[in-house]
Amino acid sequence: MNANLATLHTSTPSDLTLIDNTLVDPARTPALRRTVPLPTPAQLRERLPCHPALAHQINQQREAIRAVLNGIDDRLLVIVGPCSLHDPDSAVEYAQRLAELAHRVGDHLLLVMRTYVEKPRTTIGWKGLMYDPHLDNSSDMAEGLALSRRLMLSIAELGLPVATELLQPMAAGYLDDLLGWAAIGARTSESQVHREMVSGLALPVGFKNGTDGSLGIACDAMRSAAHPHQHFGMDNHGQPALIHTQGNADTHLVLRGGHGGPNYQPSAVAAARQTLEKQGLAPRIIVDCSHANSNKNPMLQPAVLQSVIDQRKAGDRSLRGVMLESHLFDGNQPMGADLKYGVSVTDACIGWAGTESALLDAAEAAQI
Numbered sequence: 143m144n145a146n147l148a149t150l151h152t153s154t155p156s157d158l159t160l161i162d163n164t165l166v167d168p169a170r171t172p173a174l175r176r177t178v179p180l181p182t183p184a185q186l187r188e189r190l191p192c193h194p195a196l197a198h199q200i201n202q203q204r205e206a207i208r209a210v211l212n213g214i215d216d217r218l219l220v221i222v223g224p225c226s227l228h229d230p231d232s233a234v235e236y237a238q239r240l241a242e243l244a245h246r247v248g249d250h251l252l253l254v255m256r257t258y259v260e261k262p263r264t265t266i267g268w269k270g271l272m273y274d275p276h277l278d279n280s281s282d283m284a285e286g287l288a289l290s291r292r293l294m295l296s297i298a299e300l301g302l303p304v305a306t307e308l309l310q311p312m313a314a315g316y317l318d319d320l321l322g323w324a325a326i327g328a329r330t331s332e333s334q335v336h337r338e339m340v341s342g343l344a345l346p347v348g349f350k351n352g353t354d355g356s357l358g359i360a361c362d363a364m365r366s367a368a369h370p371h372q373h374f375g376m377d378n379h380g381q382p383a384l385i386h387t388q389g390n391a392d393t394h395l396v397l398r399g400g401h402g403g404p405n406y407q408p409s410a411v412a413a414a415r416q417t418l419e420k421q422g423l424a425p426r427i428i429v430d431c432s433h434a435n436s437n438k439n440p441m442l443q444p445a446v447l448q449s450v451i452d453q454r455k456a457g458d459r460s461l462r463g464v465m466l467e468s469h470l471f472d473g474n475q476p477m478g479a480d481l482k483y484g485v486s487v488t489d490a491c492i493g494w495a496g497t498e499s500a501l502l503d504a505a506e507a508a509q510i
């Protein structure tokens with residue numbers, strides 16, 4: 143017999159043990175999978191409630207974002223903030239500065255804070271505050287969920303609309319009542335499960351083009367999410383459920399560039415607009431000034447923002463908003479023991495000084 147085959151582990155029926163009504167081989171299964179119970183979305187919402195006045199504010203913010211996306215309000219939507227939140231103190235300090243700036247530029251720009259607590263990874267890496275709030279691979283997700291919700295509540299209390307990427311559909315119920323806007327990222331726009339989830343969300347959602355630059359998956363996503371779905375899911379009490387959704391009419395395209403380069407230039411935006419129109423989709427476009435649109439060089443983001451403003455001034459009203467990755471200080475840093483305050487631990491960001499000046503310039507340019 144082949145020596146490799148002889149060393150293969152083979153279980154006999156008597157080795158099998160009943161765990162959770164499933165017969166498993168205990169010599170193998172525990173090493174592959176371990177489960178830790180988490181609170182349900184309803185339990186977390188009860189512990190950290192969104193009180194009626196705040197819920198009313200969030201509904202009004204969703205309406206304001208819809209009005210911008212639909213061209214009823216001529217302001218530019220600006221979804222701005224850290225690539226990821228990793229430290230509550232710097233997140234709140236950032237939010238305080240942004241809330242103050244939001245008032246100053248509010249006649250021309252509608253500011254929404256990126257409050258990203260889940261990170262999609264190309265391969266592996268830190269997955270965000272929700273998954274690993276102590277930043278040490280201890281993966282205290284119960285604390286991560288609570289901390290994420292607490293932070294979003296604090297940011298919303300400052301009067302800012304809250305934006306995030308919804309990456310894990312089962313986690314959406316812990317946070318979605320606090321969101322003014324959400325993104326489906328480049329790595330998940332093609333996913334049926336995400337499209338189903340979006341079809342049941344009562345908020346505006348941007349679908350990003352794929353990492354290869356393809357618009358088709360985001361357009362398909364918008365068409366799919368506009369429809370009612372019946373899908374498998376979990377209700378807010380943690381019960382597996384058949385979910386019936388109504389369809390979401392408030393989706394839009396987010397151009398983030400791709401492997402072939404940026405797609406914010408006038409020719410790329412015109413092509414995107416035509417693609418949307420050909421498919422009967424509303425020409426609502428947001429440009430992500432970061433990622434492949436800035437070749438991951440955060441210092442190029444203001445130039446991308448300027449191009450969007452110039453295109454709007456030249457008459458392109460399909461451009462309804464921008465995204466910027468911004469933190470208190472420029473750049474990023476590797477995850478480690480001595481983290482610098484206010485510096486991103488994921489993608490490099492533009493610092494507050496550069497952010498503030500780019501947004502003040504944008505507001506001024508919008509009035510001319």
Ligand SMILES: O=C[C@H](O)[C@H](O)COP(=O)(O)O
Pocket residue numbers: 225261262263264265266267433488489
């Ligand atoms: O915006 C963040 C990153 O671009 C995204 O999470 C992918 O990151 P990674 O390629 O470092 O895994």
Ligand SMILES: C=C(OP(=O)(O)O)C(=O)O
Pocket residue numbers: 225258262307326327328329350398430433
């Ligand atoms: C991951 C992000 O973007 P994308 O999906 O475009 O890579 C992000 O905005 O954090």
